[in-house]
Amino acid sequence: MSSHDLLDIVRRDPRAEWIARNRLHPLHGTLVDDDAAEVRGPSGLLRKYPHRVGFIGPNGIKRIDRLKGNAAASGKGRRSAAQEVQLPLHRVENPDFYIVVVADMVGGRLTGHDKDVLGQAHKLAAGIEGAGAVLTVGFGSAKEEHFDTAGVDRLLVLDDDIYEGYCPEQRLAALLQVENEYQPRHWLFPDSVNGGTDLGSRLAARLHERPAVQAWQVDHQTAVCRGAGGTMDITRETPRLLMLAEECADQIDETRHEALPVTLTPVSVISQLQDQGPVAVDPNAVALAEAEFILSAGNGIHDWDQFHAAAAVLGATEGASRVAVDDGFMPRFRQVGATGTWVTARVYLAVGISGAIQHMQGIGQCDKVIAINTDAGCDMVKRASLSAIGDSEEILGELIKRVQAFRAQPSIEGDQDAA
Amino acid sequence: MIFEWLHPLLIATALLLAVIGAVRRVKLWRAGQPDQVDLMAGLMAMPGRYLHDLHDIVERDKYMSRTHAATGGGFVLSALLIMLVHLLGIDSQILAWALLASLALMFVGALFVFKRRLNPPSRISKGPWMRLPKSLLAFAVGFFVLTLPAAGVLSDGFMSQVGGVLLTLVLTALIIWGMGELFFGMTWGGPMKHAFAGALHLAFHRRQERFGGGRSTGLKPLDLSLATEVGGVLGVAKPTDFKWNQLLGFDACVQCGKCEAVCPAFAAGQPLNPKKLIQDMVVGLAGGSDAKYAGSPYPGIEVGNAKGGPNQIITDGLLAPETLWSCTTCRACVEECPMMIEHVDAIVDMRRFLTMEKGSTPNKGAEVLDNIIATDNPNGYAPASRTHWAADQNLPLMRDVKQAEVLFWVSDGAFDMRSQRILRAFVKLLKAAKVDFAVLGDEELDCGDVARRLGDDATFQNLAKRNLAVLSQYKFSKIVTTDPHAYHCLRNEYNDFGSDALNGVEVFHHTTFLNSLVQQGSLQLDPFIGGKVTYHDPCYLGRYNGEYEAPRELLRSMGIEIAEMERSGFRSRCCGGGGGAPITDIPGERRIADMRMEDANETGAELVAVGCQQCTAMLEGVVEPRPQVKDIAEILVGQLVDPTANGLAKEVH
Amino acid sequence: MQPNSSQKLKIVTLVSVGKHPQSGRVRRADQDSRAVELGLRLSADQADGLVVLHAGDPNEPSLRSYAGMGLTAINVLQLDPAADAVAPLGEQLHQSGADIVLTGVRAESGEGSGMLPYQLAEKLGWSIVPRVADIVSVKEGVAEVLQALPRGQRRAVKVRLPFIASIDTAAPMARQSAFGPAQRAAMTVTVVNAETDTLRQSWHEAVAKKRPKRLKVIKAKTAAERFKAATAKSQSEGGRIMKQESAGEQAQAILDLLVEEGVLR
Incomplete structure (x- = not known):
């Protein structure tokens, strides 16, 4: 009973309340949840914070959406149309x-x-x-x-x-x-x-x-x-x-x-060069150093067939850490790192590579690094823009499925990207 | 009595054939290139070298050394006495008794050889070598019985009385067998060839400095003017391109397989076996095939297909280039070889041909050499970025200070992020000990170690000369470096280029230098608290320069009791990082670094102390879980007592 | 790779003085040495099938590193450093009766405009195929070549002999340059007179300055947008770590990033 009583008593902290009221106090931020426009006050009452209600509209004027987002369907189109300005x-x-x-x-x-x-x-x-x-x-x-x-x-x-x-x-x-x-x-x-x-x-x-x-x-x-x-x-x-x-x-x-x-008077010449068309190139035949998308395997890969399948589906060039090469799973020319090839890929997807210092040196010029690893504390995760912590086999499997689904859908997006 | 003329005749014939064989063999050696050796002095020094230098190495295996002393000593003595007693017919009971005694000694020795051969270890060659103990016994027994009458134990008529023709025949057969192996076989290519060639090898060894406890490990510079000479070739293409005394050295091999047992490449399943390599060189110098070779093959390469001749290109049929590129130049084979054969010299000589004439350095080799030529470092970094690691270190530059007591040779570790940690640790120690030091900064170039081991001596010499030119501008009395490879080049290989830049300059490895600082009391250290520690001897510090003690003393000065690996000191196993092996990267079944880490694991150590950035890189390349790997400088920094902090503490008290 | 060798091909490779991108030291130029490599491969079955030609200083040390690839000789048209090499080279090629002339795409030293093969082709009236990765075959006066396209792609082109090909970095790596052959090769020197490149003398040349990266300029149309742009937090440096999410969600996030980067094609 007594403990229940204790819980029922609302204990006020006057100092905290004072800080919560004083927006200029240095500790104000720690006590007040900035994003919430509605806060439960110390006595349990709902407090509204009018400064945080609403959003800034396209003309810089604050708008309060009293429909709480339910009007988005009708309002959105108009708003974006208004934003499109006719250039001179x-x-x-x-x-x-x-x-x-x-x-x-x-x-x-x-x-x-x-x-x-x-x-x-x-x-x-x-x-x-x-x-x-x-x-x-x-x-x-x-x-x-x-x-x-x-x-x-x-x-x-x-x-x-x-x-x-x-x-x-x-x-x-x-x-x-x-x-x-x-x-x-x-x-x-x-x-x-x-x-x-x-x-x-x-x-x-x-x-x-x-x-x-x-x-x-x-x-x-x-x-x-x-x-x-x-x-x-x-x-x-x-x-x-x-x-x-x-x-x-x-x-x-x-x-x-x-x-x-405008138009041009037609001309034609006899060509000495005859275009025979593009030659199919296996993404894996692309030299590692000039590949723009590399799927790289390390010690954490156990299902190599799945890895090769993933590389094929993604259309990525295969890379490997030194250990994967030493263990004989990948040829030496696939090795990425200071002792292997220095790569310049735009996207480097490292699966099961914890990131030895020599390896990190080798990918220094890569734009985006994605890590799939079981160890959230490894150097590769620290370097990566996006890290998925978990079983690589499972994640790769899911990724293969999703990429296949992505490719199957009518490629409107892909078309726009080509430019 | 037929013995009166038969046996002296047989002995004379055998000796004559032996001499003919010797002349023939010498001719084979003389097909090699000239080398400056003092022939007479060498011959005079030979017995001493045998008893001292060679015996010291054999003595590591007590059983074998005693067996060999008895057998070999007994045989040499017997052979001399046989000539006196049986060939010259000197009738002296004393001589005869002496001969009997020496034959008995030889007999006993041969019994032990026989015993050893009953269940031989895999490193030992079989084939003709298996009949050697029997031949030795036949020789000893045959001549023993033959000498009995001369010693007066049996009357002269004994033979004809008792044994008659049968005994005579048996005795003659034994003597012919014994002499066939021991006299004829000695110079015509039997197992006993090692005695003849080995003795001369000791006399005319290419590295005379090795005798009397000396050390000679620097590679010999290549005469680059050979390139433009008519018929000149850089490095060794054919067996006859070796120096004549190198060829002689190959012939001295006893096929004991000590080299094979310690070779890291062989253990890793790479296609190299130092013993087979030397035997292939013998095939090359004499002509023929390796079909009769009866030892372990190069891993993965079948025996019997190699063919060669004195004037045939070695890598066309006799030897696969991969064999040469598997070597880490760790010198374990040279250190173990009882015949003091120089395997590493031979391998690098042949690599020189492959790199400088054929341009076929495998894998990343060509790229690394191109980088060294164009940027003075193996990875092709901008030369101007050599000092970037020290941007926050405020290091005095030689260019500014012109002189300092110690020149800190930074080495190419400056470009490697892992090695930079070692460099920073060492700088901190130097500063703590208030050492007056300076660095060369951008003026320093790659020491040339990798280029030289990859066979590009032109690039090595170029770098060496340019480095020496820079060094000669400044005044210093010591050079200290954290890189044993640079240490070896500076200390042992830069002296061949006629520069006085290093005259009176002592070159130190950082462990040696730090040890002297600690012993002087310039560095105060806290005792090390942590798990078990083991120490890995870098090849280029240990075997190449004989420094085994200083790093251990340093560790002990922090209160560390070193848990030694089974292979440590001069028997230390290579990390696999030397000789450009990680660059040429010949595939094997295992990795050398993994095997070395296995050694460390067996001690139960939690920390492997190392004195070389290459070893650090190789050992850290082993997949975890494994012991931590740290350079000794890094361990020291962790235990450094900050003198300023101490002083303050005292004042407060 | 082995071309049809029924007819004897005469191949000329033009080489220039290279410059290492990091150290600025002279070397064999990367593309030019690949052109030598391709020339050596094409003429592998005929002695002296490849002529290596350089216009400039015969004592230039980098020529030796081309020779180290196994050349017995290099022909050098010795001319003034300030001279224009196009005219004498064109003259020489015209006389030599070459079938295929190989060059690099752009030189690593000098102007490096990549115009030389085009000017030669124009002068000689030959075809030019730029950025060649390989010459697959030469049959009955027609060569089939592979052109290097961006990101490792290839295009097959047929061209009638004689033609000029500029060799791309996608072509096979040049073999190692060995010291011995490099020292032994002969420099066959022809002194030629050429007009001075007067236009170039008026140019100012300096060590390349670092180019500033283009900033994303935010052109705000309203005060609020300007305010937002000025106060917006810069993109967080640390990467996003997905720990608790299911494998499916993680895979989706990866896929989204791949699509956003446009590497899925």
């Missing part, structure tokens, strides 16, 4: 000159690199007297829907069949035609492995231009380019033809452009 339209009626950007258009969409180059084109145009228009040339069928906000004033999409696949000679002929018809002030190419470098170099050689290559800081007067394998900066007068490095300039984001389609 940038018009070039009668261009004094053209700056041509030959975009890579990987998968029919402008790449980030293309957009950087478009930004650079406008920066160049702004520095030159007169009204310049940025003419974007793209090959193959275009799926891009936002040419306007990317900074395209004029758009030339060459989507005839002859431009499909790898046909640099045909594309070069088209670019020469552009040269004839538009006499562009500048030719800009993304300096990329997706074709920009190849086409740019071909055009430069044909036009006997000395292009600026790996240019990363360009205005209408001088261009700074990386030379000597990226170890030197060459400062020179801005040439007519430039191949630009990634992030050379800021992308267009405050204006909208006309993206007026």
Whole structure:
């Protein structure tokens, strides 16, 4: 009985209450649950905290949702529509000159690199007297829907069949035609492995231009380019033809452009190069050092068949810790680490690797590390952006199932990602 | 009486054949490259070397040393007396009795050899070696009976009276058998070849410094001008590219298999067996195949398919390159070899050919060498980042101070995050002991150890010369390093390049140096409280430089009672990290480091004390659970009594 | 890899002076040495099938490390360091009657624009195939080559001889350069006159500066957004650790991250 009595007595702590009332007290935060708008007070009464009720609306004005989220279905659409602001339209009626950007258009969409180059084109145009228009040339069928906000004033999409696949000679002929018809002030190419470098170099050689290559800081007067394998900066007068490095300039984001389609007199050449199409490459044949997604196995792997199956389903390149290699489960060239291969993967999924110091050195350049491990205290978990603590077999099994399900669904999301 | 002419004739024939064989054998050796040896001095010193240096090694096995002393001593004495008594016919009872005595001694010895061969350990070669005790017995018995008349025990007519023709025939057969093995076989390639070649090997050994208790472990520099000479070849391609006394050394092998028993690569199932390697060299120098080899094979490689000749490329048919690349250069085989054969020299000589002529250093070898050439460190880090580890250490640079008492040679551990912990610990100790020291900073280069063991002597010499050039700019009296490999290079291998940068400079391993500091009282240590501790001897500190005691004394000074592993001291087993073995990475059935950790586990130790960053890396690479691995410097730092804190405490009192 | 050897191929590999990315020391250039490797493989069954050509200083030490791959000789067009190498190289190739010319994609020293193979192709009127990973076969005057695409992908291209191929880092690794052969190889020197590269003399060259990473600029449209952007906590450094969740939830979280990173394809 007595203990029950004791529990019934509400004991007040005047100091705590005082601190709870005083929002400026340094210990205030420890006593008050910041997020809750409604707090049980010391005497058991419900206390409302009006400052914490509601949220900041799109216009910066506080809104209190008295329907407690039940109105979300109707309200949301309107709110986001209100947020979409119509950007001012940038018009070039009668261009004094053209700056041509030959975009890579990987998968029919402008790449980030293309957009950087478009930004650079406008920066160049702004520095030159007169009204310049940025003419974007793209090959193959275009799926891009936002040419306007990317900074395209004029758009030339060459989507005839002859431009499909790898046909640099045909594309070069088209670019020469552009040269004839538009006499562009500048030719800009993304300096990329997706074709920009190849086409740019071909055009430069044909036009006997000395292009600026790996240019990363360009205005209408001088261009700074990386030379000597990226170890030197060459400062020179801005040439007519430039191949630009990634992030050379800021992308267009405050204006909208006309993206007026233009046409070109058709040309065709006899090609010396014959594209035989892509060759199927096993992700496991990709060199570890250049793989962008690695599934790596360590001492904690017991079901190796499952591991290989997981790598196949994920489309990941296989890696291994030294121990897994020493134990003969993986070949030596799969070893990741200071004593094996130094990897540069964007995502490194380490299964059952606790993370010896040499291994951690080897993955130093990886962007995102995901760890699956039984030991939450190991170094790999400390390094990882996401760690799953548990039985690797079970988690891998679940992951395989989910990835298969993910691949089976109509890939709307995948499509958007490709750009 | 037929004996009067038959047996002297037989003896004379056997000796003549032996001489012909000897000349033939010497010719085979002389096909090798010239080497500067003082022939006369060597021959004069030979008996002493046999009785002292060689016997010291054999003495590790008391049974064998006594057996060999009796058998070998008895035989040598008998052979001399046989020539006097039976060949020259000197009629002296004293000589005859002496001969009988020596034959008896030999007989007793041979009985023990026989006993040993009844159930021989696997390391010992079988084949012709199994008949050797019987041949020895035949020789002893045959000549014993033959000598009886001369000693006056039996009358001259005894033979014809009693045994008649039958006894004569038996006796003659025994003598022919005995002499066939012991005289003829000695120079024509039987087991007894070891006596003939071994004796000469002692006389003309390529490393004369080893005799009289000396130590000679540094590799011999390669003459790089050979590259552009007509017909010149770098390293050893064919058996005749060895120095002649190296070839002689191969012939001295007794196939006792002591090397095989200690070889870490062999135990790990990698395709190397030092004994077979030496025997293959013998096949190479004499021509033929290894079909008659009767010992353990290279793990995983069948015996009988290897063929070679004096002028055939060794790695084309005689030896698989993997055999050469399996070696960790731990020198355990050399340390054990009773005939003082230099296995490691031979292996590195052949590696030089593979790397510098064929460009076929396996696995990561080529990449590591490229990195060393381009960045002066094996992993290709930016040379300017060599001192990044010490950004917070405030180390005095030689470039600034120009002189210091001690030069701290940091080594390539500077680039490795694990080794950096050892370096920091050592710096803390140096500072605590107020040692006047400085580092070279970015001016320091890789010591060249890895390049040299991988056979790239050009790169080693380049690094050595450039390091010496840097060292010669500064004044210091001591060099201390935490890396036994750098220690070995600086102490033993940098002296071949005509630089005076290291004249009067003492090179220390950090354990030796720290021990002297502790003994002087410059470092105050708390007793170590913790579990059992064992100590792993790094090969390049122990066998290469003879430092076994200082690290142990250091541990003892912290009150640690070392739980010694079964293989410790000069018999310590390698961690598997030497000689570029982790780089060339030849697959085996086990890992050497795992076996070493097994050794440590057997002592029940919770901590393995090490004195080498390579050993630390290898032993820590063993999958847990396992004892902790710490460098001695790291253990010391943990027990360091901070003098400033102490002083304050006293003042307060 | 073994090309059809019914006809004798004449292969020329152009090599330049490489520069180690970490130490800046001269070396054999990575791509160029892969081009030598490919040349050696293509001409493995014919003696002296591969000609290695360099325009520059015959005493350049890095040439020796190409020679160490087993070359008996390197042909050097000796010219002024400031000269433009395209014209003399084109002349030399024109005379040599080469079937395949191999180069690197971009040089590790000098301008490193990667224009040289294109300019040579233009000058000679040959085809150029950039970023080649391998030459699979040469049959009846047509070569089938594999082009390296990003992330380890490959494309097959057929091209008529003669052609120029620039060799990508995806091509087979160059064999080890051995000291002995490197010392023994002969440098066959031809002195040529070439025009000075005047344009380049007006350029300013300096050690590369570190490029700043682009910041994510938040362009807020309302005061509240600006306020939020200014006060928002930066992304927590520590990773997310999932301990209590079921294996299914953990797998889902991993999958979400993979999708977000766009590595599932």
